[in-house]
Amino acid sequence: MKKAIEVGIIVVAGILVYVVITLLPLFFQRELKTFENDNELRMAALRSFSSMPKTYDEIIKLTNTNPNNPLTKEKISLGKKLFNDKNLSQNRDISCSTCHVLKDGGADNLPTAVGDAFQENPFHLNTPTVLNSSLYFRQFWNGRVKNVEEQASGPIQASFEMNMSKEEIVKRVNENKNYIKDFKSQNLEVSFENVTNAIAAYERTLVTRGAFDDYLDGDDSAINEKAKKGLGIFITRGCKGCHAGLTIGSQSIQKFPLHSWWNEWLDIEFVANKDFFLPEIIIKDNSFPFENTGGFKGLNNEQKFKVPSLRNVVRTAPYFHNGEIKELKEAVRIMGKYQLGQIFTQEEIEEIVEFLKTLDGKIIE
Template sequence: MKPAVLVGMVTVLGWAALAADPDALRQKARFFFEPLPDKMPGAEHDTPERIELGRKLYFDNRLSVNNSQSCNTCHDITGGKAGVDNLPTSPGALGQRGERNSPTVLNAGFHIAQFWDGRAKDLKEQAKGPILNPVEMAMPSEAAVEEKLRGIPEYRELFAKAFPGQSEPITYDNLAEAIAAFERTLITRDRFDDFLKGDNQALNQRELRGLDLFINIGCITCHTGPLIGGNSFQKVGLIHPYETPDLGRYAVTKDEADKFKFKVPSLRNVALTAPYFHNGRHAELKEAVILMAYIQLDRKLSDEEADAIVAWLHSLTDKQLARASQKQ
């Protein structure tokens, strides 16, 4: 049966039938979503030594021009954080703020491309950008980064172990490969995946209601697949205009059709990654849900509908992160 036919059939049956039979909702959901895989693309080449080197580099402030910032500064994975700094835009090493919201690093290697505009094809290419960006970590050149690392005895040893057989393992390319190897380990596990795999107790009735609404009102037009997003570029303000000076992917492609298009964000862990949109302008998840339904789908949600969708979105939070956030 085609997805559209199934969606229509369940809409006719009504929510009461689904509430009595979560298996029917799971069957519908599996047309659009799937659990996150166990490994990210490229992980087959990773080694424990490269991952450990990448972990150290990820947290090292010395990768910035004035030793003030690490990758983790803007993509915080400590203390129950979900790979973001929860700021609208992030200040760089020299105090200047970037123009876009820092996206989460969690599950990032599953995305179709990196950055809001997709200008980096994968994690390795992405890792090379912020270190040399004058607004971010502001190192002057690849050579300057390599020279700095070669002056640290511990890194000479760690790079040699991570890239054995190379006459000079401390290179900018190897640095990026190591950081990417570490980031490929940052896969989250949530209750929604438990539901997709057959656990009828994973979601409560309100969350099931939110999932049903999410599908029926058309959010699955953009938010599909394992990431529930992250696999396409779409115009923000598709039906009703969204005011933003940022031209999005057009800056990369120079294609008029790409104006105001951005990578569709993954909704995994979205309850912990506020503020929202490419500009970080929207602080509350419910606000973002209501706005997106209107500007993208021409749908005005009721409070009950928005609250139910937000409840379901909370089921996309990594289970360990959810427990940590509840303790705070």
């Protein structure tokens, strides 16, 4: 009887601790500031965000920042052809645009990238968008390279992506007389570096502008009232702490999650003991608030990730590094709880998502 009572006490205590920890965020909610009018909200927004330029020439001026790869119209045009050329992959069946579908937000809407011979990314990594990527401070989920020129060379050579060597790329490009003419007209030799530079030059022009930019520029009617409420929550609850600037993110590397001790993955198993069945509380891997398919843990395996840009986020599902979360609303809920320590109401989540819709934009051409 004594053993049974001890078992009961342990089980009840474990459940109570779990419930208390789970509910803790409810007691530390940040006060939600309200904004009296559009001017007040806009001024608050402009302290954290800035709008995209309106013209193509302004975009070129903004993104022409690599002295080793100066932008020209001819190079950009060549890069567009190469970006869409399936001949640059081992089996001539995929191109850069296969995984970076511009109409789908610059990604592929798959949980993980699929490359040569239908191979999935070995870490089950979700394809980041190429849109606005030249404005990011680093590239890839762990921020391991500094610009789109370096990024462009990676997938081409990766065995599970395009699976090509530098020599094979040069050979394939030389098979195309039009390419030879394009390179010659620019006084460029056909080299792997010049191929990736051309692709990167084109990627530097893939900059989008949406309704939120119009609102920042003074158009009160550019976004609806629900989106304005979502913007207010985004600002006052702390989302802007990481998702700020011109690209609404992608300007820093951050630990995720910050509050992993709010664990939703609690199991209780009864393990046989020679004296009695004693309960053992087994906590599953709580590195992330979702299953970590692929086992990837970011920079230096420390759960540090490049903060994604939220521009065009409504078109880049599924979410997070391994594409484990399908719905944007659920992604917002997770970020609120595990990154900010905030429990968003369903209404607040819907308002934030309405704001995120205003970040969807068209490529400035």
